Amino acid sequence: MLEVHVSMRIRNQPLKRTPVTLYLDHEPDAPQVANTDREGIAVFDIPPASGKISVMGAVRYHGHLDGRVEISIWSPTDGDSVQTRGAPGGTKGGSTAYPNMKTRTLEVDGQEVVTDSEGYLVNLDDWSEGFVRAEAAHEGLELTPEHWEIIRYLRDFYEQHHLQANVREIIKEFRKRWGKDRSSNRYLHDLFPRGGPQKQGNRLAGLLRVKGEH
Numbered sequence: 001m002l003e004v005h006v007s008m009r010i011r012n013q014p015l016k017r018t019p020v021t022l023y024l025d026h027e028p029d030a031p032q033v034a035n036t037d038r039e040g041i042a043v044f045d046i047p048p049a050s051g052k053i054s055v056m057g058a059v060r061y062h063g064h065l066d067g068r069v070e071i072s073i074w075s076p077t078d079g080d081s082v083q084t085r086g087a088p089g090g091t092k093g094g095s096t097a098y099p100n101m102k103t104r105t106l107e108v109d110g111q112e113v114v115t116d117s118e119g120y121l122v123n124l125d126d127w128s129e130g131f132v133r134a135e136a137a138h139e140g141l142e143l144t145p146e147h148w149e150i151i152r153y154l155r156d157f158y159e160q161h162h163l164q165a166n167v168r169e170i171i172k173e174f175r176k177r178w179g180k181d182r183s184s185n186r187y188l189h190d191l192f193p194r195g196g197p198q199k200q201g202n203r204l205a206g207l208l209r210v211k212g213e214h
Helices: 129-138 145-161 167-178 185-191 197-204
Strands: 002-008 019-024 027-035 041-044 049-055 058-065 067-073 103-108 111-116
Touching: 002 019, 027 041, 049 067, 049 145, 058 067, 058 145, 103 129, 111 129, 129 145, 129 197, 145 167, 145 185, 145 197, 167 185, 167 197
Parallel strands: 002 067
Antiparallel strands: 002 041, 019 027, 019 049, 049 058, 103 111
16 A cells, blocks of 8 residues: 655645556556545555655656655646656766777667676666666566666666665665565576676666676
8 A cells, every 4th residue: 555645845735636657667558537635635545555656747756665755846847757767866977988888779668778798877867767667677687666666766766875885785775675585695696697696787777887897
């Protein structure tokens, strides 16, 4: 069960009778809509997942969906949205190209995106959710809500800390979210069989190699 509480930041009042649209990462083409009640709460009967919440035509939240999510906006015409393209934080990531780099192209939503020979983006600004799906398909990985949640965590961690999460930090975070049985190093490597979340996960998240990867 998910409760989305929408309020007006400037007056700290609930936003009543307002459509809230939910886009699950594993079902992006099947949005769910619910209206807020008098308390500004929209309820969705879904299991824990990851995805986006859109209010007033803008994505206000993208991440773990479970329990209660608080969304506060300045005004009904506030168009600020969560970045779904570009390098973490919406900054310009730039190019990772170097002389004689071996590259390949990947078709993403009808356009060609250049990666290195392993699948790491050459231009970090080319990251998108479409890239995740296309690169995962190329690597033979069937994406699940767990994959999306880890990918989103990796990008959010980089946005906040300006460095990439190490294995210990990933395990610690997902032990809190998923419990001990689904957060071990072995379990995470089963999810990302090509090097675990620090390699395959970072690659899908549009981040760089971490030191020591081969």
